[in-house]
Amino acid sequence: MTYITHINTFAALGSGVIGSGWVARALAHGLDVVAWDPAPGAEAALRQRIANAWPALVKQGLAAGAAQSRLRFVATVEDCVRDADFIQESAPERLELKLELHARISAAAKPDALIGSSTSGLLPSEFYEGATHPERCVVGHPFNPVYLLPLVEVVGGRHTAPEAIQAAISVYENLGMRPLHVRKEVPGFIADRLLEALWREALHLVNDGVATTGEIDDAIRFGAGLRWSFMGTFLTYTLAGGDAGMRHFMNQFGPALKLPWTYLPAPELTDTLIDDVVAGTSAQLGEHSIGALERYRDDCLLAVLDAVRVTKARHGMSFAE
Numbered sequence: 460m461t462y463i464t465h466i467n468t469f470a471a472l473g474s475g476v477i478g479s480g481w482v483a484r485a486l487a488h489g490l491d492v493v494a495w496d497p498a499p500g501a502e503a504a505l506r507q508r509i510a511n512a513w514p515a516l517v518k519q520g521l522a523a524g525a526a527q528s529r530l531r532f533v534a535t536v537e538d539c540v541r542d543a544d545f546i547q548e549s550a551p552e553r554l555e556l557k558l559e560l561h562a563r564i565s566a567a568a569k570p571d572a573l574i575g576s577s578t579s580g581l582l583p584s585e586f587y588e589g590a591t592h593p594e595r596c597v598v599g600h601p602f603n604p605v606y607l608l609p610l611v612e613v614v615g616g617r618h619t620a621p622e623a624i625q626a627a628i629s630v631y632e633n634l635g636m637r638p639l640h641v642r643k644e645v646p647g648f649i650a651d652r653l654l655e656a657l658w659r660e661a662l663h664l665v666n667d668g669v670a671t672t673g674e675i676d677d678a679i680r681f682g683a684g685l686r687w688s689f690m691g692t693f694l695t696y697t698l699a700g701g702d703a704g705m706r707h708f709m710n711q712f713g714p715a716l717k718l719p720w721t722y723l724p725a726p727e728l729t730d731t732l733i734d735d736v737v738a739g740t741s742a743q744l745g746e747h748s749i750g751a752l753e754r755y756r757d758d759c760l761l762a763v764l765d766a767v768r769v770t771k772a773r774h775g776m777s778f779a780e
């Protein structure tokens with residue numbers, strides 16, 4: 460089976476925070492967009508959100524023919540999806556609601572139109588259970604604001620065809636995104652599992668009176684947050700091991716996982732796990748030396764710091780705010 464990957468018409472169901480972000484991204488890429496949301500006043504709210512996002516999209520660069528006027532708001536699910544080449548659902552995070560909605564969407568859609576859900580963690584095998592042609596149904600989990608952040612996690616369910624995953628990846632790439640195929644259908648996928656661990660600890664810190672929410676946010680935005688924009692945790696910690704890299708880092712800081720600093724259970728640091736981590740980070744290092752990556756990291760940090768400073772000043776803020 461082949462799926463539609465050359466998209467002219469993008470359908471968006473649910474036009475809240477995430478749905479409106481998808482609409483903005485699709486419009487900025489020069490597509491026709493059809494949207495549906497059952498809430499009273501949803502169309503006006505959507506158009507307002509798009510207008511608010513548009514200056515950033517103009518700055519980023521619009522595709523030829525991109526226009527806010529290419530958005531059409533319709534009255535039913537069926538009108539929204541009937542002629543769509545690609546469908547993205549961003550309805551509330553409730554299993555029963557998504558189950559019922561996807562049965563309706565998939566029954567009315569073209570059989571070769573891919574269907575993506577923005578869910579943050581519900582499992583596609585569960586909420587696509589009643590779908591027609593479930594083999595073309597995937598999760599495409601985006602990050603807020605959807606019109607600027609590139610990451611989209613692509614997850615298949617029990618019935619999803621491997622070709623549908625590849626086709627969805629190709630569609631998201633054409634929308635300027637950076638798809639990440641989550642190969643196992645696990646709750647929270649990859650990114651939210653990481654974010655939730657941080658979030659849970661942040662709430663413990665507040666609950667225990669250790670720090671205010673502002674202090675906790677400062678702990679992120681003046682430290683790890685700056686480097687996370689260009690280097691992930693594994694490679695960052697490889698550099699933190701000095702010239703000896705990840706194996707030295709694991710020897711030195713691995714035992715602290717058992718103290719424990721967090722309220723979450725730590726994984727067993729088996730030889731296999733350490734070897735896998737070392738092998739993975741070695742592959743990430745490739746031909747680069749630690750020194751070269753340190754220069755790259757520092758260069759990036761300076762550029763990010765400068766960008767943040769200049770942007771804050773433009774908005775009337777000091778760097779420390």
Ligand SMILES: NC(=O)C1=CN([C@@H]2O[C@H](COP(=O)(O)OP(=O)(O)OC[C@H]3O[C@@H](n4cnc5c(N)ncnc54)[C@H](O)[C@@H]3O)[C@@H](O)[C@H]2O)C=CC1
Nearest residue numbers: 473474475476477478498549550551552577578579601603
């Ligand atoms: N807010 C976030 O940071 C992120 C949310 N998501 C996911 O995106 C989805 C939507 O979340 P948000 O946009 O944050 O929620 P939201 O509450 O901002 O928007 C949900 C929209 O769905 C509409 N709606 C209500 N019943 C509906 C139905 N039966 N069918 C279609 N639409 C319906 C509501 O009127 C509302 O406009 C959820 O699955 C959520 O897990 C994914 C990534 C990030």
Ligand SMILES: C[N+](C)(C)CC(=O)CC(=O)[O-]
Nearest residue numbers: 578579601602603651654
């Ligand atoms: C809070 N959240 C789980 C809905 C967040 C996400 O899913 C991704 C994001 O934008 O942080």
